[in-house]
Amino acid sequence: MMSIEETISEIKKQIGDGVTLVAVSKTRSISDILKAYSAGQRDFGENKVQEINEKATGLPADIRWHFIGHLQSNKVKNVVPFVHLIHGVDTLKLLTEINKRAEKVNRVVDCLLQIWIADEESKFGLDEKELTDIISGNALTTLKNVNLRGLMGMATNTDDQEKIRSEFRHLNELYKKVSQKLKKADFNLLSMGMTNDYTIAIEEGSNMVRIGSLIFGERDYL
Numbered sequence: 667m668m669s670i671e672e673t674i675s676e677i678k679k680q681i682g683d684g685v686t687l688v689a690v691s692k693t694r695s696i697s698d699i700l701k702a703y704s705a706g707q708r709d710f711g712e713n714k715v716q717e718i719n720e721k722a723t724g725l726p727a728d729i730r731w732h733f734i735g736h737l738q739s740n741k742v743k744n745v746v747p748f749v750h751l752i753h754g755v756d757t758l759k760l761l762t763e764i765n766k767r768a769e770k771v772n773r774v775v776d777c778l779l780q781i782w783i784a785d786e787e788s789k790f791g792l793d794e795k796e797l798t799d800i801i802s803g804n805a806l807t808t809l810k811n812v813n814l815r816g817l818m819g820m821a822t823n824t825d826d827q828e829k830i831r832s833e834f835r836h837l838n839e840l841y842k843k844v845s846q847k848l849k850k851a852d853f854n855l856l857s858m859g860m861t862n863d864y865t866i867a868i869e870e871g872s873n874m875v876r877i878g879s880l881i882f883g884e885r886d887y888l
């Protein structure tokens with residue numbers, strides 16, 4: 667089996683410079699994270715507010731922390747002071763709360779809108795209509811302390827590669843549409859692809875992949 671360090675450098679070689687690797691470290695130990703760090707990895711993804719806080723406190727300050735989970739409004743204040751990118755924004759209410767909390771700590775927080783592309787009820791995200799509503803309204807210009815950087819999505823958990831491909835392709839089409847509409851140079855992140863589907867995601871236009879198990883081994887729980 668390859669070490670964490672070796673796996674990181676293999677993945678980086680494979681995905682190339684144009685794709686950002688977010689190492690998903692949820693449930694992993696500090697010592698495993700430090701192994702990835704020593705291989706040059708700086709972007710890490712977590713999905714629990716308490717866990718990301720505990721880890722950020724004890725680990726090097728140049729780590730860029732990505733919040734990739736479902737963020738509850740009442741916990742926004744606990745990630746906003748230090749988070750690098752929030753991937754899972756799925757309501758205008760949440761975006762508004764992030765803006766409010768970011769203003770209080772004098773930050774502009776980068777966010778992605780999460781889009782529901784899978785046919786699984788369990789997954790979160792905006793549908794096309796909700797996305798259009800957010801993009802067309804004036805929220806994005808009035809919320810000065812959030813910066814909308816792109817879209818994020820998760821494909822259906824299935825062995826059907828063509829289904830996964832078509833879901834990612836659909837997300838990329840939405841991403842291009844929004845990008846044309848916003849005409850905003852830094853709307854340039856498309857976060858899609860995990861351990862089992864990142865190769866397809868990159869073929870379909872992803873420039874940010876979130877990979878956990880491939881780097882750190884199987885998890886006991888999600």
Ligand SMILES: *Cc1c(COP(=O)(O)O)cnc(C)c1O
Nearest residue numbers: 690713734860861876877878879
């Ligand atoms: C856990 C998780 C990942 C990583 O999943 P792996 O299959 O371990 O690569 C990616 N994105 C999100 C949103 C996650 O919750």
